[in-house]
Amino acid sequence: MISAEKVIDLIKEAGTGVDESKLNPSAVLTDIGADSLDMMSIILAVQEATDLEIPDEDLDGLRTVNDIVVYVNERISGATKSENA
Template structure:
């Protein structure tokens, strides 16, 4: 899982939605850390491209933190 979190930080960094993705905390919602809805959309698209998975719209609502994203990706890749 730590590898997934590191990859997520890298993906968020490449999506260019925050000034410094390395400062993001994994248990606080991304919106509370300055990621707006468009930024979140870009992150979701980047995750789908990177992991070659589909994230249905109804699942996106529950993906608020880096931990949420990491757990979701882990469950999709099993």
């Protein structure tokens, strides 16, 4: 599982153009300075931290820290359930 705090830390570490003073779980990342390259950096950092591959078709739905947290945790939970089945 991943927390909002962990995603925020990953965003800060990725060296993006995000205004860190406005960075919170519900902020739309593109509204606080993330461009398309920043978004790719964020997604790559999340993928590395979680060992998940996030398909391109899912990227449009990942607009906030909360979106990323929910998506990743659902994927992790789903993978765990299928491994235990």
